[in-house]
Amino acid sequence: MRVVSGIQPTGNLHLGNYLGAIRNWVLMQDNMPEGGQCLFFLADLHAISMPHDPAELHRATLEMAAALVACGIDPARSILFNQAQVPAHAELEWLLNGTARMGWLNRMTQWKDKAGKNREGQSVALFVYPVLQAADVLLYQATHVPVGEDQKQHLELARDIAQKFNNDFASADAPVFTLPEAIVPPGAARIMSLRDGSSKMSKSDPSDMSRINLVDDADLVMQKIRKARTDAEPLPSEPAGLEGRAEAANLVAIYGALTGESTEEVLGRFGGQGFGVFKPALGELLVETLRPISRRFRELLSDREQLDAILARGGAEARELARPTLDATYSALGL
Ligand code: ADP
Ligand code: NA
Numbered sequence: 001m002r003v004v005s006g007i008q009p010t011g012n013l014h015l016g017n018y019l020g021a022i023r024n025w026v027l028m029q030d031n032m033p034e035g036g037q038c039l040f041f042l043a044d045l046h047a048i049s050m051p052h053d054p055a056e057l058h059r060a061t062l063e064m065a066a067a068l069v070a071c072g073i074d075p076a077r078s079i080l081f082n083q084a085q086v087p088a089h090a091e092l093e094w095l096l097n098g099t100a101r102m103g104w105l106n107r108m109t110q111w112k113d114k115a116g117k118n119r120e121g122q123s124v125a126l127f128v129y130p131v132l133q134a135a136d137v138l139l140y141q142a143t144h145v146p147v148g149e150d151q152k153q154h155l156e157l158a159r160d161i162a163q164k165f166n167n168d169f170a171s172a173d174a175p176v177f178t179l180p181e182a183i184v185p186p187g188a189a190r191i192m193s194l195r196d197g198s199s200k201m202s203k204s205d206p207s208d209m210s211r212i213n214l215v216d217d218a219d220l221v222m223q224k225i226r227k228a229r230t231d232a233e234p235l236p237s238e239p240a241g242l243e244g245r246a247e248a249a250n251l252v253a254i255y256g257a258l259t260g261e262s263t264e265e266v267l268g269r270f271g272g273q274g275f276g277v278f279k280p281a282l283g284e285l286l287v288e289t290l291r292p293i294s295r296r297f298r299e300l301l302s303d304r305e306q307l308d309a310i311l312a313r314g315g316a317e318a319r320e321l322a323r324p325t326l327d328a329t330y331s332a333l334g335l
Helices: 015-030 054-071 088-097 102-106 109-115 124-138 149-169 218-227 246-259 263-270 275-301 304-332
Strands: 002-007 037-042 079-082 144-146 181-183
Touching: 002 015, 002 124, 015 037, 015 054, 015 246, 037 054, 037 304, 054 079, 054 275, 054 304, 079 304, 088 124, 088 304, 102 124, 102 149, 109 124, 109 149, 124 149, 149 304, 218 275, 246 263, 246 275, 263 275, 275 304
Parallel strands: 002 037, 002 144, 037 079, 144 181
Antiparallel strands: none
16 A cells, blocks of 8 residues: 655645644554555745745655644655655656646636636646646656545646556556545544634634644733633534534544544533533643644744755655656657
8 A cells, every 4th residue: 555645835834734634644653554664755846836935845844744744644654755856757747747637627627716717827837737736646656645625636647647547658568657546534524713703714814813733832822712602502412503603613523533533522521511611621632733833833833954864865865766666657758
């Protein structure tokens, strides 16, 4: 089993990024069967498909790498790197451009959504982005790729490209590419804003009180939870009682995501209690969870050498793993 997954480098990381994305990687790593391997990369090459600020991209890439390690990605067990350090991603993307069809890419709903009515004004990179995604996983003979709902179509495309390439350029008993299977990430929690319970917790929300940042100290976390918007009712003892109570449901969901309990289990303990009891319990749980993460996160961000060394090592390991597939691709194409 070989799992390959990428994440866009993004700064100002918050609880939503942790519970919705980063922690899934940690769970996958920690549950890898014997002999299995995870490759996790920062998708910095993807980031240039949209207008971007180079200094900000560089900063966000390092910040995301630090966050991943702080949250539990172990560079000794998983291969952690950024795409730009492994030229084989861009090379394979070009080689696969000969196989990918315009019609396939034109059908991608993300392309249609992102480009909107202004197709002519988009970068070519935005259009061929799914081919780079195909290269990202095919390069390592990934067997499994965790994908959210919005990425399923891109994984199908990667399989179509792999299949057509194998058909056109390889013999049936020696295919160049493995067709990767989609896996649903373990616990994809969707965390909502602390201010309204109905919009997603996000770094783009102008109110800092709407989110818990990975770098918030204990006092600030307690304050944000205390001030989180709720109704005045006690917590129900059954999940059905949370219907129409988005803010309460969100706080219960955060609690359960942190302890690994179901909504039933959380309500089994807190049903009938008011927020005067539940909020301090949630605040303390958050503080306990985030304390080691934010300590390690700050430490890594202030020790660039350590961070650079982790990424350099991951990059070297990835380049070595990528080599045979890249060589086989050139050779199959007569290059
Ligand atoms: P933001 O919305 O703060 O800009 P990004 O869009 O950069 O966050 O998301 C980075 C990763 O974190 C993505 O995988 C995304 O799905 C995940 N993510 C972001 N916000 C949340 C949230 N509120 N709940 C769950 N996952 C989230
Ligand atoms: Na966003």
